[in-house]
Amino acid sequence: MSELFSQYNYVIVIVLMMTGLYIVFASRNLIKKLVGLSVFQTSVFLLYITVAKVKGGQPPILIEDKPYGVDKDGHALLEGPIQVAAGDGAFLLPGPGSDVLYSNPLPHVLILTAIVVGVATLAIGLALTVRIREVYHTIEEDEIQEMDFVYNLEGTAD
């Protein structure tokens, strides 16, 4: 049980994922389905971000070997843990074996792409819903299926 609490991010991911998927399949309203789909996709974003986070890790920001800005006496203006995130003096992120801890930047970048994909999918889905409402005058799936069924019986020659 305590293991569950210490890994609460994954618990949230699973809850969101199942909630989203359940809404997609259980709901008969086209907009609600899209909401479910978005929740489902968002859970994946959280999954990737959770994987990337290193406990106690700092943001993986490259810094110059000099602190940003010096005052008149030559003392650094900015000093703090963030500045040493990329090791001292190096322009590259420290490799394995280094004692500087930083979070993995790659999944964040991947998820930026995935967010764009999710937005595009949602946009197309909403646009389709608008067109469906124009043509069928409803966004309830049951009613649409019923209309299609009648349409099928009457024949497709239009």
Added chain:
Amino acid sequence: MPVMFSVLELMPDWLLTHGPAFLMALPLLMAAIMAVLPNKRVAWFTTFIVTSILTITAFALALYNAKVGTTIYKMGGWAPPHGISLVIDALNAPVLVLIALMSLITVVYAMPATVAEIKPNKRAPFYAAFLLCVAGLLGMVITGDAFNVFVFLEVSSISTYVLVAMGAARDRRALSAAYNYLILGSIGATFFVIGIGFLYMETGTLNMADMARILADLDGGSRVAKVAFAFIVIGLGLKLAMFPLHTWLPGAYAYAPTPVTVFLASTATKAALYLLLRFTFFVFDPSYAYVADGLLYILVGMGVIGMVFASLQAIFQTDARRMLAFSSVAQVGYMLLGIGIATTASVAAGYLHLINHAIIKGGLFIALGAMWYRFGITRTEDFQGLGKTMPLTMGAFTVLGLSLIGVPFTAGFVSKVNLASAAADAGWWWAVGIIMLTSILALVYIGRVLLLAYFQSPPQVNGETVIRNEAPIMMLIPMWVCALASVFIGVKSDAVVGASIRAAELLLGAG
């Protein structure tokens, strides 16, 4: 082959070195330009030129691959595994040629078809979405980076949703079909990306060759890799219409504009099948127990059930396009069976069927589109007398239909015989029986249409018998190209069989 290699000397050097990037950058770039083109004729012509160039490039790259072996293109000069690599090997080169060639055939067919089906102001955006779809499919086949696969998968899927929805001008059910496809397609792609996420957790890399190496070092990996495999198979299963995840397919095929159906039926599910091959045999390996179990119980199980049930469903369809759509689900079952037996011969047979089926289904849907174009018919009962009113179209439909059934001297025969003999070699005699049974079922649903077309006289409309009204030449050419290609493969199958065996050997090793 040496004669063919001389073609390479005609190609400029940059095309061979930068061809992989060019192959997906060109349609991507042109799609953006196309979207703002005001003139619909220019749009068609540009698309035609672009797809011709793509076909030539893909063909040249495939030849180059046959000559020098696997080539890895470093995108932007960043070396793998950190950079994104574009890989051309024996497995994806034939699929690239197939996609480029079918896009060209579709574009030729689309010239008369879009005039009838797409509103004039929508034609330029139609071609833009089409090129985006081509770019996505080529990209997901060519890339060596697992996350890149997801991005291109979504590029092609999202443009496909748009293309399917454009059928609404002809039949409003296209809208709900596109919506269903969007929901299920997105779930499939999300499952796939969850799988990639788990694989990344396990291996710490996104490069597919690197993943394969690390997984082999880990001897298949922990439970994380197993979960990843499950998510990837289910995600791709949705995309490739594995039974029972195929419910989006009949609607999308039946109500999309006919050129879109032609293109989808011959490429979209095939690219997803290629990815399934790539992941099950290249990234994962059937020597891991969980992969072997997945192949045996999921792919073979679902493949065989799909073959029988979808064929039976095809028999009871009243709409010809829905009938062929269910037949597609059944044919996917053959390919899954070939993949699932997991011997070199069976994977080669599955791969061969992938190529043959793309040509056969593409041609069949073109023929159906031509019938709709001339007479506005989609129901099988309206096929009566088509043998007299559209002899050339019906001729192509007959040749391709026989090929679908698996009559000797056609492409379908070659791949079915290879698959059956591979199954027999592996001792799977019951699978041979299923292949025979479903071929008979195919005979029933294709034969039903052929009987109506040839042994019924043309119907009377307003008291007059319908006279001969052949499809336009721009439809006959692509249709007969597919029909003749199918016969050519049936008579002289060395090249295609050789390519599929090379692909299978790359995945499983010789023998």
